[in-house]
Amino acid sequence: MVKHSGKTLDDAGIKFYTGEIVERNGHLEVDNPTGDGNIDGTTAFEMGALPYVPTSEEIEKYNLQIGQIVDVSWYESNPGTIKIVWIHPDETVETPAEVKSDKAKKSAGNTPKPWTPNYPEIVPIVTGKTVLLVGDSVYADNLRRVTDAYNATLTEVDSIDRERFEAMVEDADMLIIALHYVSHRDSNLAIDLAKAHGLTYATFNQHAKIPFEIALKTAAERYEAAQIKSEEE
Template sequence: MVRKEKILIELKNELIEKIDGLTYENAEETSKEVQAFFDVVQGIRKLSFEAKNVINEKIKETEDEPKIETKEIITEEPTPDNVGNIGKSFTFHRKLCGGIIPNLDGGYFIPEKMTRDMNLEDGDSLKIIDEKIIHNNETKYSFEILEKSKTVNNKRIEIPFCKVDIEAGEYVVNESLSGFIKLDEVPYTLILQERDKHRLRLKKGDIVDVAFYENNPSKVRVIWKHDIKDHPTITEEEKKLQYKHQYDKNSAEKAEKNYPVSLELFHNKKILIIGGENRHADYRNAFDELPIELEMIKGTEETKRLQSAIKRADIVTIVIGEARHRASVAAVQFCKDTQKPFDTTHENGIQSVLLCTEKAIRKGIKQRLIECVG
């Protein structure tokens, strides 16, 4: 049943967000909420639903989306029974929240978390590397990026690290870490939708990422809620991390921002950074502020040394753009084989690496939680 599967996907996404936000302080409350999710799933399983169009059910904002001509990259036509899709490639279409592969299973939805974990962008070519039939004959796929898109979707606008406020009873955002939000150089207040407010349990002071289509800011969506402590205002945050690097004017001409990370997660961790050799000194300066042990390697080392470094670490961060392709693939595979928490980034900036490391730590926490439950 398509509608049942849609509800299940939404519930799984919210469950992942709950586990991501787990701390010692909220462990008891989170445990009750997680159990409530399973109770809801058991109740829905017994109900009957009328099947509807897959794409309309999975991507509700398509009615507000500008129509863009795209070409699908398909090595073979997908088979009706979903068997034998491994090795086939498809084009990823970025939506306001998450994305979709239209020509796979009638519209295969990729949630926002997976989109972020893989650093997916509109037009990326993805190859299926694994497929599993799970409950109710639903197929779950694993992907790798075959080719990054060379074009930019300027119709979709994303503003990261916005502060939630309340004005006249409405939940709104009107400033981010970059300053006040402006459209056409005029300050603009984005009114958040009720469904996002309830789905993410938003409150005043929360830090979120929002997205909307260029000509339709009234349909803004909250696509991510960051797990940080409450602060009086964004500009008054007393962060321990105060780094800024100005890129060469001939490149992007943009400065790194003070993106928030949960400092307590880094405590006493042994962290390995693979790649990003030309920024190793900057990483050392940044991570010196944290209570961790840091090791960095180029990513060009022989296999035995690479594996030994991974074994010594608690957490592995791989800078894909700077590590040799072969080395990055070998590192990813060895981390998977040894169940070592890791994450990857295509950016070599300090804050990109910090955020990537934080993601890897959270993956490790989730992995241990699943092992305890299982």
């Protein structure tokens, strides 16, 4: 547990979550909670802490970019203290926001950096394939950065209308289900339809790129295994 002056953050009355910088309605927001933190996304949303809109001072000071991972924190007794307190310059390294120079360069149009595949071994499998995303279409553009990095095409469908879904399945090579956006009934229907059409699938639980990329890896591995099995028969 993270300590704060010898106490846990909860003991100190501090709440925080790790989220991703996205662009919505013409401005930057911190959304897409990764699951890290001492408050869940639903609770943070209900109390108005998610999404968090960075101040113009924070955007300039930390050179905030779409796709960056940041920590947002506030005192539970005073939600007005909410602010960005930690910047993750990449997906694995954490750097305190306070050590960044106040003279950081302004964002050059907030253009997101290209995604770097964490599983290059599946690039040959996924290249040229169409991945159908079930649910989470609100964040499809963000997740598309991942499939673009693997030279794949991402399509999406929100409501599981059997006729429409089957039509989209015909053009897809693999299926990924966003369980956090799809009901249990619809997710089961999606899996049944995928099996009926011989489509490999995988699931993920958070609307962030890393969980989605892990699901893509799983779907790709299942796709390759199915292809090998088909060739052997």
